[in-house]
Amino acid sequence: MTTNMITPDQAMVDGLAEEMRRDPRVITFGEGTATKHYELVEEFGRKRVRNTPLAEGIIAGTAAGAAATGLRPVVDLLFAPFLTFAMEELVNSAGKLRFISGGQFSFPMVAIARTGAGWAVGGQHNHNIESWFVHSPGIKVVMPSTAADFKGLMKSAIRDENPVMFFADIGLLHTPGEVPEGDNVVPIGKAALRREGSDVSLISYGKTVGKCLEAANLLLAEGISAEVIDLRSLKPLDEAGVLSSVLKTGRAVVVHEASGICGVGAEVAAIIAEKAFSQLKAPVVRITGPDAPPAASYPLEQAFVPQPDRIAAAARRICA
Amino acid sequence: MTTVESIVDRSVTQKLETMLLIRTFEEKSAELKAAGHSPSMCTSVGQEASAVGVISALDERDLILTNHRSAGHLLARGADPNRVMAEIHGKATGYCGGKSGSLHISVKEIGVILTSTIVGGELSLATGVGLSLQMLEMQGIATVFFGDGAATEGIFHESVNLAAVWDLPVLYVCENNQWQAYVHRKETMRIDHISEWGARYGIRTATVDGNDVEAVAAAARDAVAYIRETGKPFLLETYTYRLRGHMEPDDQAYVDKEELSRWRSKDPITALERKLVTDGVLTATELAAMKETVRKKVEAAAQFAITSPYPTLDQLTAGVYA
Numbered sequence: 311m312t313t314n315m316i317t318p319d320q321a322m323v324d325g326l327a328e329e330m331r332r333d334p335r336v337i338t339f340g341e342g343t344a345t346k347h348y349e350l351v352e353e354f355g356r357k358r359v360r361n362t363p364l365a366e367g368i369i370a371g372t373a374a375g376a377a378a379t380g381l382r383p384v385v386d387l388l389f390a391p392f393l394t395f396a397m398e399e400l401v402n403s404a405g406k407l408r409f410i411s412g413g414q415f416s417f418p419m420v421a422i423a424r425t426g427a428g429w430a431v432g433g434q435h436n437h438n439i440e441s442w443f444v445h446s447p448g449i450k451v452v453m454p455s456t457a458a459d460f461k462g463l464m465k466s467a468i469r470d471e472n473p474v475m476f477f478a479d480i481g482l483l484h485t486p487g488e489v490p491e492g493d494n495v496v497p498i499g500k501a502a503l504r505r506e507g508s509d510v511s512l513i514s515y516g517k518t519v520g521k522c523l524e525a526a527n528l529l530l531a532e533g534i535s536a537e538v539i540d541l542r543s544l545k546p547l548d549e550a551g552v553l554s555s556v557l558k559t560g561r562a563v564v565v566h567e568a569s570g571i572c573g574v575g576a577e578v579a580a581i582i583a584e585k586a587f588s589q590l591k592a593p594v595v596r597i598t599g600p601d602a603p604p605a606a607s608y609p610l611e612q613a614f615v616p617q618p619d620r621i622a623a624a625a626r627r628i629c630a
Numbered sequence: 631m632t633t634v635e636s637i638v639d640r641s642v643t644q645k646l647e648t649m650l651l652i653r654t655f656e657e658k659s660a661e662l663k664a665a666g667h668s669p670s671m672c673t674s675v676g677q678e679a680s681a682v683g684v685i686s687a688l689d690e691r692d693l694i695l696t697n698h699r700s701a702g703h704l705l706a707r708g709a710d711p712n713r714v715m716a717e718i719h720g721k722a723t724g725y726c727g728g729k730s731g732s733l734h735i736s737v738k739e740i741g742v743i744l745t746s747t748i749v750g751g752e753l754s755l756a757t758g759v760g761l762s763l764q765m766l767e768m769q770g771i772a773t774v775f776f777g778d779g780a781a782t783e784g785i786f787h788e789s790v791n792l793a794a795v796w797d798l799p800v801l802y803v804c805e806n807n808q809w810q811a812y813v814h815r816k817e818t819m820r821i822d823h824i825s826e827w828g829a830r831y832g833i834r835t836a837t838v839d840g841n842d843v844e845a846v847a848a849a850a851r852d853a854v855a856y857i858r859e860t861g862k863p864f865l866l867e868t869y870t871y872r873l874r875g876h877m878e879p880d881d882q883a884y885v886d887k888e889e890l891s892r893w894r895s896k897d898p899i900t901a902l903e904r905k906l907v908t909d910g911v912l913t914a915t916e917l918a919a920m921k922e923t924v925r926k927k928v929e930a931a932a933q934f935a936i937t938s939p940y941p942t943l944d945q946l947t948a949g950v951y952a
Contacts, residue, residue: 337765357765360796368754368788375758378744379693380766383758398785399754403746407734411745412726413949414738447950471952 313488318460321489322422322478323347325464326384328493330354333382336468340369340386340422370396370421374404377419377473384468389435390425390477397442404473405448417448420467420474426517426567427611428481433603436480436611438516438568443475444545444577450498451544453477455519457487459542462496470498479516479567481615498543501551507537510625511555513578514565515541517615522565524618525625534629544574549581556582560591563624567615570598592628597621640686642902643912645843647920649678649899652702654921654928655711659701659718659732660878667936668719671732674702676841676873679898680805681706683846684773684868687854690741691770693763695756698733698747699805703775707740711927712934721938728941729949741770750780753789753802760798764861771857773801779810781824790831793863801853802828802865805840807872812884828865840868841898873897 316324327350330336339360344351350359362369366387373383387393393400404417425438443451450472452463460478467474504519505526512522519540526536539555541547556562562582564575579594597616604614656673663670674681681702685694688707696703704714709725717724718732725737733747744755756774763770780786781804793800804824808815821827825835834856838849846868853864871893875882882890906912912920 335766363788363791363795365788365792367785368757368792371751371754371785371789372758372761372792375695375744375755375772376761377758378755379759379762380768381758381762398748398751402748403744403751403755407736407744407746408952409950410726410730410734411736411738412724412729414726414736415744416952418952450951 312491314491315486316457316489317484317486318454318457318478319483321457321461322464323350324489325461326350326468327353329465329468330358335380335382336384337376337381338384338386339372341388343386366392366395367399370399371403373419373421374399374417374473377404377417378407378415382418382468384420384422386422388424389431390423390439391434391437393423393439396421400443400449400473400475401446405446408448416471417473418471420464420476422476422478424478424480424483426479426481427604427615428479430606430608430611432606436604438566438599440475440477440544441568441573444574448472450474450546451477452498452542453479453516453544454542455479455482455516455540458489458494459496459502461489462494463498463542465493465495466498469495474498477516481517496542499546499548500543501548502540502542503537503555504540505536505538507535507559509535509559509629510561510563511537511539511559512563512565512621512625513539513541513552513555515544515574516567518565518567521616521618522621525621528618528622529625532626534625536625541574547577547581552578552581553586556586557589560589561625561628562594563597563621563628564594565597565616565621567599569601570596571601573598595624595628597624642844643906645682645686645847646899646902646906647924648682648706649843649902650921650924651711651927652678652681652705653899654924655705655715655931656701658928658932659715660874662932663878669731670878671718672699672877673874674699674872676893676897677805677807677870678702679843679846679902680803680840680868680870681775683843684803684850684866686847687850688771688773691768692741693759693770693772694742695752695759695772695774696742696745697749697752697776697780699777700735700745704735704737704742707742709737709740709742711931715931715935716938719935719938720940721935722941723934723938727945729945750776750783750785752776753780754785756800756802757789757792757796757798760793760800760863761796763799771799771801771854773803775803775805777810778804778806778808778815778819778824781827782810782818787827787831790828790833790863790865794831794833797862799857799861800863801857802863804865804867806867806869809872809876811876823867823869825865825867833863833865835865835867837867837869840870841896841901843898843902871896
């Protein structure tokens with residue numbers, strides 16, 4: 311298969327453009343969407359590619375209303391902390407009204423939000439709140455780590471009949487990666503095995519997948535074979551993928567940048583404890599960001615993120 | 631399937647009958663709640679002329695978004711009283727299978743869609759419905775009913791502003807009933823008319839006596855004609871009063887007695903009855919017969935709701951995801 315080196319930022323847009331070509335019901339709008347993506351405006355016109363006021367509530371609500379009545383909107387809400395202005399529309403309307411109405415309506419829409427360390431923007435532009443949406447019924451949540459998955463998951467999210475939250479890790483957006491040419495759709499709900507190993511499973515998503523791969527290299531030098539699982543989709547979560555890895559290795563380190571309390575890692579650890587306890591050779595360990603707003607200052611911002619040495623140390627401890 | 635055209639008779643006697651149906655239905659709902667038959671609900675008693683007048687100006691292409699005070703809008707649009715009552719009771723035969731209860735009843739087959747009980751929720755969705763109508767060239771109008779309470783929320787201003795800049799075919803209907811749950815409007819805003827706010831966003835607006843069904847119908851017809859011709863939004867304020875409390879049961883101890891009695895004397899139903907009998911449009915006998923027809927219909931709805939089964943427990947998680 312032919313591949314191209316493309317940034318995740320561009321891969322998302324490529325995925326969107328392909329779906330807009332494929333389905334005239336797909337439209338996109340947000341704060342500066344038409345300004346930033348003149349190529350989309352040129353190809354699809356101002357009706358399907360729109361700028362909006364700086365008002366996340368009405369952007370998300372408009373998307374939900376449009377999704378329920380025949381369109382398939384993709385909205386860009388910029389930074390994850392801005393989602394707090396759109397919680398009502400995303401959680402109470404898009405997430406719940408299918409069930410509440412007895413299945414009369416569906417909400418095929420995608421909301422994009424950026425988050426994570428990388429731009430030194432501080433706690434009102436950087437806050438990994440993906441688990442809030444995992445806890446909200448009716449909504450699917452994805453957070454890719456590779457350029458190919460940014461594109462493939464965007465395509466799946468647009469084709470999905472449910473509202474999908476698409477979290478884009480800021481730290482990954484501008485590093486090019488291999489993206490296969492063509493209609494490469496990555497299914498929602500399927501984790502990816504990034505590296506095979508036999509002693510410990512490092513389970514992560516977003517930019518900390520890369521940190522886990524670096525940790526696995528450190529561990530290999532010491533004779534520890536680490537497997538790396540990239541969840542990619544946080545809801546639905548690939549329970550079978552997680553369990554098959556942990557049943558093989560008997561050890562798990564769950565890693566993410568979001569703070570640990572009630573984070574996705576807590577759910578993964580609980581699944582392992584409930585369904586693989588008898589096979590565990592050591593307690594499950596979580597390595598996460600702290601219960602604090604991320605600081606803007608670069609060294610503090612980076613220290614918020616689980617780094618390879620911390621992940622390797624945790625794995626070493628439970629492999630001892 | 632029920633069609634809207636088959637139900638919406640636009641004659642004034644039919645309007646009165648629909649208003650009586652709404653009043654009787656809601657008073658029966660409150661009575662059943664008091665008797666322990668159903669959970670609580672919010673009525674629109676006193677606001678029937680607004681619902682019936684506006685909906686009489688719409689046709690089958692148009693879509694309606696409503697809120698927690700929805701029985702009037704649903705019944706005016708031709709919803710089956712049996713199934714609305716069953717939904718209030720949480721029964722499987724309700725329009726949403728009992729999953730909504732009274733607060734967010736939608737009936738897609740008659741175009742009453744995306745009902746939200748979050749005050750202002752309907753306003754955030756209406757622009758999206760308007761966008762679909764515009765982009766998919768469906769010819770209809772998105773009509774959204776909300777109150778003065780919702781108008782004090784940021785989302786009202788976001789919604790009207792976006793509809794204005796995108797030229798969306800949305801009819802905003804503010805039923806200014808003077809009450810925001812347990813707080814009087816005068817405590818939360820310095821102006822008297824929501825239409826003043828609408829006008830500031832560059833859209834056309836009007837305020838009408840919300841207790842006069844023919845005046846509401848005429849104002850709504852003008853608004854609808856303007857939206858169909860221009861594709862642009864319009865805000866119609868129906869100035870009215872919530873005669874019962876926020877949520878049943880409610881002793882209204884917090885309500886100014888003088889104000890309540892003043893508005894009771896302007897009850898939209900008694901005013902219309904008096905007018906039609908005085909003008910010779912209806913005889914007293916015909917009016918009595920009309921009331922009896924309505925009473926029987928509502929009694930049948932109550933019986934249907936009470937005797938209908940609850941949803942089976944497999945519905946607990948059914949339909950969360952598509």
